[in-house]
Amino acid sequence: MERYYLTRTTTSDGYALEVQEVDRHDPLLIPILNELDLLTYSEGTFSRYTLGALLRYGRIFTITADNLVIGACHCLRSFEDPNEVVIFNMALRPGWRGHGLGTRFLQGVIDRLRNRDTRRISLLVAAQNHRAIAVYRTKFAFQHVATYPNEYNTGQEYFLMRLELPTLGGEGDPDPDGPVS
Numbered sequence: 001m002e003r004y005y006l007t008r009t010t011t012s013d014g015y016a017l018e019v020q021e022v023d024r025h026d027p028l029l030i031p032i033l034n035e036l037d038l039l040t041y042s043e044g045t046f047s048r049y050t051l052g053a054l055l056r057y058g059r060i061f062t063i064t065a066d067n068l069v070i071g072a073c074h075c076l077r078s079f080e081d082p083n084e085v086v087i088f089n090m091a092l093r094p095g096w097r098g099h100g101l102g103t104r105f106l107q108g109v110i111d112r113l114r115n116r117d118t119r120r121i122s123l124l125v126a127a128q129n130h131r132a133i134a135v136y137r138t139k140f141a142f143q144h145v146a147t148y149p150n151e152y153n154t155g156q157e158y159f160l161m162r163l164e165l166p167t168l169g170g171e172g173d174p175d176p177d178g179p180v181s
């Protein structure tokens, strides 16, 4: 677990940050995830029932700071391509945004998905969500795949973005048995 300092001037011991894969159905997480969602979007993404279904049949990742859930990432596996994971939603609690934590969180999620035979990760992001797009495109090289003009019947444009993951041990990857430099 790493310790993280929000500012350079902090005199505290920082926060213990941890990215976790929620691999069991924990109903106590539902109100925590619901609150995080309502702090983020004016129109809630979830109900307790969709969160319950995602906990059981999807995959949720959390990032905690000193054991407080400060962010969540909700994933589904595609029916069209079981090697593709769709990030349905990703959010940090408001006060924790803009400090590099979203980037760290997504890196942790990608690392864990890579270990689960995931070949590609897709997501939809609002075209005007410049910060999120900056994270996906600049930090991780997600590619723009398509533009959907009215995905949720709100008249708002969404981008489909995708990240292809190299296979472990595939071409171009370092040889795990090779010499250690």
Ligand SMILES: CC(C)(COP(=O)(O)OP(=O)(O)OC[C@H]1O[C@@H](n2cnc3c(N)ncnc32)[C@H](O)[C@@H]1OP(=O)(O)O)[C@@H](O)C(=O)NCCC(=O)NCCS
Residues within 6 Å of the ligand: 040, 089, 090, 091, 092, 093, 096, 097, 098, 099, 100, 101, 102, 103, 104, 123, 124, 125, 126, 129, 130, 131, 132, 134, 135
């Ligand atoms: C999207 C989110 C998870 C990103 O996490 P974060 O911790 O805020 O992002 P980071 O601090 O790691 O990185 C943000 C990057 O975007 C850049 N950025 C911020 N605003 C920007 C803008 N308007 N245009 C372009 N780049 C921008 C920052 O400069 C930073 O890059 P840098 O580290 O090179 O300076 C978080 O902001 C969030 O929860 N937002 C609300 C929910 C949301 O929009 N989720 C995405 C749904 S698809």
